[in-house]
Amino acid sequence: MSLVEELKTRNFSIYGQWIGVLCIILCIALGIANIFHASLVIIFSIICIVQGLVVVFVEIPFLLRICPVTERFSNFIRFFNQNWPRAAFYIGMATIQYCSLIFMTTSLLVPAVFLTITSMCYALAALKHQEFTGSSTLGGAGIARQIL
Structure with a gap:
């Protein structure tokens, strides 16, 4: 299935x-960009x-197949192969980044907003009872099944 066909399925996952x-991309780029602040924002970066x-x-x-990771880390990542756990995972990460606003308003707000949007997509997929589906372009169709 091509990327366009996947997007036409209206599956929020x-x-x-x-x-x-x-x-x-946003987390890594803006994390690096904000690491040069002379405040506690460095921790959030x-x-x-x-x-x-x-x-x-x-x-x-x-x-997970091509990078050497521990079994514990691999099991941690496998836990997020459902819509609800992913929604909770992303909203938790967004909350951490929103907490950076306590110290200073920075561009770390952008990853927080996008992490929230991602969480909402997974939550909508779960609420609509859509099966968790990984994009075949990102290795979700055949390869993900082998990993599990």
Whole structure:
């Protein structure tokens, strides 16, 4: 199935996965950009970078096969192969980034907003009783089944 066909299915877990990929880029880029603040925002910048790296493994399942990771980390990532756990995962990460606003308003607000949007996509998929579906472009169709 091509990317266009996947997007036409109106499955919100596909939308969530693609917005999650955008979150990877935003978290890493804006985490690095904000690491140079001379305040406690540095802590949230580091957390944002780590969040981006964790989301890489959550959203691109074939990386669990090709990257050397521990069994514990692999099991942690596999826990998020349902819509509700992913929605909770993303809203939790967004909440952490929203907390950075306590110290200073920075561009870390952007990853927080996109993490929230991703969480809403997965929550909508769960509320509509849509089956969790990974994008075949990101290795979700055949490869993800082998990993599990």
